[in-house]
Amino acid sequence: MKRLYLVLIIATLNSCIGQNKEITNTNNTVKQYTIMKTFDIETFYKNKNNLKEYNFIKNDTINVKQRENKQYYIEIIKTENNPFEEFYAFYKTGKLKLSVERLPNSFQKGIIKEYNEDGELIKEEDLDKPYTYSWKNIKQYLAKHNVENLNKQVISIRRFNEPEATENTRKGPYWELDFKGEYNNIVGQFFIELDGITGEELLVKKFKGKGALGEDATIAVYDTLYVKKEKN
Numbered sequence: 001m002k003r004l005y006l007v008l009i010i011a012t013l014n015s016c017i018g019q020n021k022e023i024t025n026t027n028n029t030v031k032q033y034t035i036m037k038t039f040d041i042e043t044f045y046k047n048k049n050n051l052k053e054y055n056f057i058k059n060d061t062i063n064v065k066q067r068e069n070k071q072y073y074i075e076i077i078k079t080e081n082n083p084f085e086e087f088y089a090f091y092k093t094g095k096l097k098l099s100v101e102r103l104p105n106s107f108q109k110g111i112i113k114e115y116n117e118d119g120e121l122i123k124e125e126d127l128d129k130p131y132t133y134s135w136k137n138i139k140q141y142l143a144k145h146n147v148e149n150l151n152k153q154v155i156s157i158r159r160f161n162e163p164e165a166t167e168n169t170r171k172g173p174y175w176e177l178d179f180k181g182e183y184n185n186i187v188g189q190f191f192i193e194l195d196g197i198t199g200e201e202l203l204v205k206k207f208k209g210k211g212a213l214g215e216d217a218t219i220a221v222y223d224t225l226y227v228k229k230e231k232n
Contacts, residue, residue: 036119037099039066039073039090072097083150084109091117100127106157109135131159131173133199138175141199145190146182153180155189159196172196183225191222202228 044066047054052068061080066073073094077086087108089098096119100112107127114123128134138157139150147153154177161172173196180189189207194200205222212218 036115037088037096039075039088039094039096041073041094044068044073078104093117095119103157106154107159130161131175131196133175133194133196137199138177138194141194142177142179142181145179146187147179155179161196170202174202186225200228201226 044054047056048066048068054066056064058064063078063080065076065078068074072092073090075088075090077088079085084101084103087098087100087102088096091097095117096115098112098114100108101110102108109127112123112125112127113121116122142150142154156176156178158176159172160169160174160176162169163171165171170193175194175196177192177194178189179192181187183190183192183204183206186206191203191205191207192201193203195202203224204226205224208221208223210218211221
């Protein structure tokens, strides 16, 4: 349930990694200390709107979104031509609580770090383990299926590593891709599950449209194109 815990953290918060610097003292010995990213509370309060948000652009290519909730300040940094964004959460003192890189509305990647209110690192985890079929492989897979623009064609990309299968998830690790592209010369929107180790296709479905679910609700309807047969 470790992956579920991480998702809950991000959901609760919304929805910098410190830099090491070398200094030389009078004895000419080199020491390391950490410059921790902090939240500029004063500037935020001067510029926030009635929704407690402050959005601005840096250097013409970097979009910064800041907001406040009851417990934290949130900062999201998105650079032009990079599908990923940096997500930061800060305590009300302005000190960093959590940092992670994520694909919007999809998944987190790289190293997630969490700090206590004294600035001490209390949790660090490599989110890319054990996915040996990596994000680089996913991009290659999407390119082969005529996905040329991730921002416009990808609906969501998620990954799971559950120890046991549940009603809504299979035993991990595996990826879930939802995108508009092409599969076996068929153009459309596809939902595909891939093995997180080998990249083998586990399930391929094509989106047909919306179907009725009761009087006031709808549900996505798919045609199943492929399902991997389970071994006996």
